[in-house]
Amino acid sequence: MAPVAMRTAAQSLSGAKPVSFWLDDPVKPAPQPALTGDERCDLLVIGGGYSGLWTALLAKERDPGRDVVLIEGHEVGWAASGRNGGFCAASLTHGLSNGISRWPGELAQLEELGERNLDAIEAAVAAYGIDCDFERSGEIDVATEPHQLEELKEMYEEAQSLGFAGRLELLDRDQVRAEVDSPTFIGGLFDRRGVAMLHPAKLAWGLKRACLGLGVRIYEHTRGLDLVSAGAGMAVRTPYGRVFARRVALGTNIFPSLVKRVRPYTVPVYDYALMTEPLTADQLASIGWKNRQGLGDSANQFHYFRLSADNRILWGGYDAIYPFGGRLSAELDHRPETYLKLAGHFFRCFPQLEGVNFSHAWGGAIDTCSRFSAFFGTAHAGKVAYAAGYTGLGVGSTRFGADVMLDLLAGERTERTELDMVRSKPMPFPPEPFAWAGIGITKWSLARSDDNGGHRNLWLKAMDKLGLGFDS
Secondary structure (H helix, E strand, O other): OOHHHHHHHHHHOOOOEOOOOOOOOOOOOOOOOOOOEEEEEEEEEEOOOHHHHHHHHHHHHHOOOOOEEEEOOOOOOOOHHHOOOOEEEOOOOOOHHHHHHHOHHHHHHHHHHHHHHHHHHHHHHHHOOOOOOOEOOOEEEEEOOHHHHHHHHHHHHHHHHHOOOOOEEEEOHHHHHHHEOOOOOOEEEEEOOOEEEOOHHHHHHHHHHHHHHOOOEEEOOOOOOEEEEEOOEEEEEEOOEEEEEEEEEEOOOOOOOOOHHHHHHOEEEEEEEEEEOOOOHHHHHHHEOOOOOEEEEOOOOOEEEEEOOOOOEEEEEOOOEOOHHHOOOHHHHOOHHHHHHHHHHHHHHOHHHOOOOEEEEEEEEEEEOOOOOOEEEEEOOOOEEEEEOOOOOHHHHHHHHHHHHHHHHHOOOOOOOOOHHHHOOOOOOOOOOHHHHHHHHHHHHHHHHHHOOOOOOHHHHHHHHHOOOOOO
């Protein structure tokens, strides 16, 4: 970054609060009390993010008489569910390309299930009166390099050949810049209905309120410490008590699973984002963006960006930081060197917004797995179910994962449980130091690919052949 550009980027960050914009909101609800003593229930849900909240809500919708308890180690929505970009996608496979490469035989079914899942989220937001700025505005994958434009064209043609291009529109340079004006955009692929924008923390808080309204007992600041069989059910020890449950659903995602054999399948990736101050009418007019869709560029190290309800721009992604040993620490939630890098990239994309400042800068861990999309399973003779590995697309797909966990706990054969995607597992990550070294080589290779016309070196080709990856 040139000195002048670096100075501009640094100045834009001078007043940024080191907290998620979404969580820095006066409507944030007070936490529920921690569990003290013993509880008994039909279903215990562990984790108060989207995964756990949807599981508790759907469990009560399926059977209003079911006694459901949810415990959360901190506060509902405080982790990835309150720190993400608010892109709620229909895709269950981390995009069409990943779905084609991994589950070509059931892709049509997965696409249909994903669309139904997003429709159901939209319906739930309306039915429970969840004020989360839900907008079914779609998403544009933008190309900023010629090879990216060719890849988008190939993706569109492949989608056409498979019958999935109905909601997709290939945009040329003028068309994409008519939607959102950046001198770096040379084309795009517009999915008009497959993605909604929303306020992620308000979605979590709204789901919490809906669960409480249906009779779910929620205990916050209540961490599940261990999980053991107890007669015909399970027992979970917490700091001040225990929960005895017939069935347990684990929605802990990046946090160490209480089923230890699941842990090698995920690693934490620290992702970072900035939020601008609200744009003036003139600033907004300078970039267009009248249709308020989400955007993401098509590089391996990509950015995602969108407008908030009050016309701020969220700008995130690019760096994906894996700490040695998969360490989880609040110290890693902030990374000034990444904030500076992101700010420089922002003004390169939108030079007409020079002078805009960032009001918030934050980060946090998400769980990734080697196939980039969720995996599922059971433990303790079917009394425990888990879902994890959403790799940044959990805003929408966690609801599908909740349905899968409930199907598995019921011992039911359903359209979901018969999917190869549900019955198979990703490749586990190797132990340290091999995981750290392999992820480091992959990140370096992805950056080289971005700088070299999309050419994938031998390492990336080998990873592709093995079905392994590390997503930025």
